[in-house]
Amino acid sequence: MKFTGSDSYVATEDLMIAVNAAVTLERPLLVKGEPGTGKTELARQVAAALGLPIIEWHIKSTTKAQQGLYEYDAVSRLRDSQLGEERVRDVRNYIKPGKLWEAFAADSKVVLLIDEIDKADIEFPNDLLQELDRMEFFVYETGETIRARHRPIVIITSNNEKELPDAFLRRCFFHYIRFPDMDTMKRIVEVHFPGIKEALLTAALTRFYEIRETPGLKKKPSTSEVLDWLKLLLAEDLSPEDLRRDGTSALPKLHGALLKNEQDVHLFERLAFMARAQR
Incomplete structure (x- = not known):
């Protein structure tokens, strides 16, 4: 057994x-x-x-x-x-x-x-x-x-x-x-979304791990939350380019699937404000 x-x-x-x-x-x-x-x-x-x-x-x-x-x-x-x-x-x-x-x-x-x-x-x-x-x-x-x-x-x-x-x-x-590394997470995603485009997956997971590693984050998004986020990205037919930072906002697209309290949302808003101020 x-x-x-x-x-x-x-x-x-x-x-x-x-x-x-x-x-x-x-x-x-x-x-x-x-x-x-x-x-x-x-x-x-x-x-x-x-x-x-x-x-x-x-x-x-x-x-x-x-x-x-x-x-x-x-x-x-x-x-x-x-x-x-x-x-x-x-x-x-x-x-x-x-x-x-x-x-x-x-x-x-x-x-x-x-x-x-x-x-x-x-x-x-x-x-x-x-x-x-x-x-x-x-x-x-x-x-x-x-x-x-x-x-x-x-x-x-x-x-x-x-x-x-x-x-x-x-x-x-x-x-x-332990929290899955990038390669393990890709295997997990492939189970739930077989055939997902590699470029979108890489862009999404890169953004996801950046968010998790942000200093001061109160609640790090989990595996189940990144799966929810990817489901929304696929439903909205977003491209890898849509997930890149544009300088005006540090918040990811459809961030409500990843960030679950106002403190973390405000944290990313402050980061975007500081980035704009340094330009």
Whole structure:
């Protein structure tokens, strides 16, 4: 069971090595990187390439680790008991399995994605240590232990918004997805826009990397944003010449696909003003 990338996802050699190492070690793969570098999509592509189902658990700031195991609806049970409902006799009717339970109970091996774990409370990763380590957990309401029938491939993503606990990191295989260089980005674009003209692609990516490297930029545009930008360039049938700086504006054509806050737009407006003043 080896991951070698796919036709719709450009995986670098070191990323493929990381995925396969985590599978061999039977440890969660912790993937970090800038937003928009394909961390979430990696889990989907690994599942597709290996022919496995995927279970996705998208983490929010309010998510608790317990929700991944199960939730017990005591309020509904109390209400049903007051109404004399027959189903109240079986506590299992009020237990909702979480994503880990689904992965553990699956009939075959699955890929379990725990997406953006750094959004949750700092204790969230620690609260999952034992369950991810032992691949089992205890249901107090029923007195049963849920064990993984087939050990899932666990892929955990993080945008590096907060540090993760050392105890959690020790149990993971770690990989940082570096931002693609020009050659890798061209391969990524070719997957999404096959046959794109080389001159337009080179001009667009040259402009894109210039923007990313501009000092003082608050939010650097990501891979997903450059793909959106290229889609617009193709829809508007712009030429490489249209993308060159004309001296009157430092803002690229259709810059709303790349620059996502007013501070960065003002930064490029100031750069254009200073360039004109120096003439």
